[in-house]
Amino acid sequence: MPVNISPLSPKQLLPIAGLSLGTAEAGIKRPGRKDVLVIKLAENTQVAGVFTQNRFCAAPVTVARAHLANALPIRALVINTGNANAGTGQSGIEHAQTTCTSLAKLMGCQTEQILPFSTGVIMEPLPVEKITAHLPQALANLAPDNWFAAAQAIMTTDIVPKGVSRQIRINDATVTITGIAKGSGMIHPNMATMLGYIATDAAIAQPLLNDLVHYAADQSFNRITVDGDTSTNDALILMATGQAGNMPIAASTDPGFTTLQTAITEIAIQLAQMIVRDGEGATKFITIQVEGGKTEDECSKVAYAIAHSPLIKTACFASDPNLGRILAAIGYAGINDLDVSQLQLYLGEVLVAEHGGRAASYREADGQRIMQAPEITMHIKLNRGNASTTVWTCDLSYDYVKINADYRS
Numbered sequence: 001m002p003v004n005i006s007p008l009s010p011k012q013l014l015p016i017a018g019l020s021l022g023t024a025e026a027g028i029k030r031p032g033r034k035d036v037l038v039i040k041l042a043e044n045t046q047v048a049g050v051f052t053q054n055r056f057c058a059a060p061v062t063v064a065r066a067h068l069a070n071a072l073p074i075r076a077l078v079i080n081t082g083n084a085n086a087g088t089g090q091s092g093i094e095h096a097q098t099t100c101t102s103l104a105k106l107m108g109c110q111t112e113q114i115l116p117f118s119t120g121v122i123m124e125p126l127p128v129e130k131i132t133a134h135l136p137q138a139l140a141n142l143a144p145d146n147w148f149a150a151a152q153a154i155m156t157t158d159i160v161p162k163g164v165s166r167q168i169r170i171n172d173a174t175v176t177i178t179g180i181a182k183g184s185g186m187i188h189p190n191m192a193t194m195l196g197y198i199a200t201d202a203a204i205a206q207p208l209l210n211d212l213v214h215y216a217a218d219q220s221f222n223r224i225t226v227d228g229d230t231s232t233n234d235a236l237i238l239m240a241t242g243q244a245g246n247m248p249i250a251a252s253t254d255p256g257f258t259t260l261q262t263a264i265t266e267i268a269i270q271l272a273q274m275i276v277r278d279g280e281g282a283t284k285f286i287t288i289q290v291e292g293g294k295t296e297d298e299c300s301k302v303a304y305a306i307a308h309s310p311l312i313k314t315a316c317f318a319s320d321p322n323l324g325r326i327l328a329a330i331g332y333a334g335i336n337d338l339d340v341s342q343l344q345l346y347l348g349e350v351l352v353a354e355h356g357g358r359a360a361s362y363r364e365a366d367g368q369r370i371m372q373a374p375e376i377t378m379h380i381k382l383n384r385g386n387a388s389t390t391v392w393t394c395d396l397s398y399d400y401v402k403i404n405a406d407y408r409s
Contacts, residue, residue: 281399321367
């Protein structure tokens, strides 16, 4: 089961003025489950996105990037699960375009005003006929309060739907923000398979929305890892309908910009952490804090060396304080001039290592107590500068192997 995720209810996800969502059951991978989602946007909605940096990116990523680059306003997003439409060559591009064209005809807009997204098995032809045949069903049940159904419709190996809402005040107007995400395995920065959709009714200029989505991604989805695999399909889309009634945010110096940026980033962090907590077979949620580096980059090297180590992740699963594995990971992280005699390693509040070896005060019983908890914090002080970073990951369990061995079954 996911690590400390409270069950999500439909009432927790607030509607966004100017946006509606509809789902359909197209039977893409298996019958009887929601696997197509349409998000319809009011005219003049601003849309920004960041995508996977995997060079073998999926066809819908290529098409979505191209459509976002057009001057035409985006009117809808269409998402399918059960098939990634990745590793499918030119036919995959054509299938993504066909999906967009079909929805555009039903909505009375242009193909370039639709953004496509897919998630699921790679290198399988997209069953585009199933998707296009069920687009009318998705449009028929469009509703502003369909966020919970939407969160269900984008799931693949996820155990639970993931969503967050918040309201803030900007210029005496109430601004609503709601986001959903999917992801459980194949999670690694750049983006880091995950899809995320965050919407707000705030009025904000398009260039600022672009800045905001990149900032939010860097602070959240680009700081998580489950298994070190960067997906072909990752995307985070931020939408602003402009219907909250706030004075439009036109510059980063506007007071409302910082308020909105903070709220959206916090929602993105919550969603990103939910993905880790729902990591395939995860039993432990692990926070890795590295401080005192010369640069943030070297702090990240240390954090990800720890987060990606199968030896450390399996030790966490076993609640085994085999903490020499952490020191080994720090040592091979790639900081060539690292003075290991200066660093300190904490497990929770317990000092584990200093002066190049085991701390004199460390007791095995303390390590076992902390490792048995469902949430573990590893804190590394490099003591060579002022930079820091935080990364979130999870353990690797027997179930991770089972889930991924059976994924295509």
